[in-house]
Every structure is written in C-alpha cells, then in structure tokens.
Amino acid sequence: MTRVATRRRMIRVMPRTRDDGIREIRSQLAAAIVRSLGPMSQHVVAPSFGIRQPRMSELNRGVVDRCSIEWLIGRIYRLGGTVQVTVTLGDAGRKWLLDRAAVLRAGAPEVGGNS
Numbered sequence: 104m105t106r107v108a109t110r111r112r113m114i115r116v117m118p119r120t121r122d123d124g125i126r127e128i129r130s131q132l133a134a135a136i137v138r139s140l141g142p143m144s145q146h147v148v149a150p151s152f153g154i155r156q157p158r159m160s161e162l163n164r165g166v167v168d169r170c171s172i173e174w175l176i177g178r179i180y181r182l183g184g185t186v187q188v189t190v191t192l193g194d195a196g197r198k199w200l201l202d203r204a205a206v207l208r209a210g211a212p213e214v215g216g217n218s
Contacts, residue, residue, distance in 0.1 A: 129167040132175035132186070137162050139182050152181045 140148050142163065149159040161169065176186050 125172070126167065129170055129172060129175060130165060132172065132179065133162045133165065133167045133170065135184070136175065136178055136182065139179075139184065152178060154178055 136154075140152070140154075140159075145156050145159045145163065149156065154162070158170070161167070167175075179186055
C-alpha cells in the first residue's frame with residue numbers, strides 16, 4: 104500500500120497492477136492541484152504556476168496520461184504544498200525463503216536456483 108499525503112488529507116492507494124497504482128497516484132496529485140487552484144483557474148491563475156491552459160484543462164477533466172508524477176509534484180511545490188509518500192512492504196525475503204522451503208519439501212525441482 105502506498106500513502107500519498109496532500110496538504111489536507113492522506114490518500115491510500117491500493118493498486119491492482121503497477122500501471123493502475125501509478126495512474127491512481129497521478130490522478131490524486133492532479134486532483135489536489137485542481138482543488139488548490141479552483142475550477143476557474145485555467146486561463147488566469149494556472150499559468151502563474153507554470154501550468155499552461157491546455158494542461159490545466161486536462162487536469163480539470165482528470166486526464167493525467169501525459170503528466171509525470173515528477174511534473175505533478177513539482178507543480179504542487181510551486182503552489183506551496185508538500186507531498187509525502189509512505190511505502191509499506193511485507194518481509195519479501197522471508198516469504199521467498201518460506202516458499203522455497205515449501206518447494207524443496209514437496210520434492211519439486213528448484214526454480215531459479217543453482218543446482
């Protein structure tokens with residue numbers, strides 16, 4: 104699970120695939136920018152923060168395919184905000200050892216090992 108903290112709230116992201124997770128993070132960062140600037144900011148306010156009108160229009164509509172996470176975070180910093188990312192992982196090494204031991208106990212040939 105990844106947590107993305109915007110200025111006012113913590114957002115939890117539970118991706119189904121790698122691309123889903125990245126897209127969800129982009130969407131949430133874009134939504135924070137839109138909330139901060141307001142709905143009528145495309146032509147007046149956004150250019151002052153380095154966001155051109157066509158890109159701001161895309162952000163307002165939730166279109167984030169052309170925005171990198173780095174670009175979005177950069178705009179949040181220009182707006183005076185901060186971004187915090189918290190990553191929680193299990194013990195992948197321990198899981199691998201347990202899975203490997205189970206395979207060896209079952210007598211199946213070792214996958215990816217040196218034999």
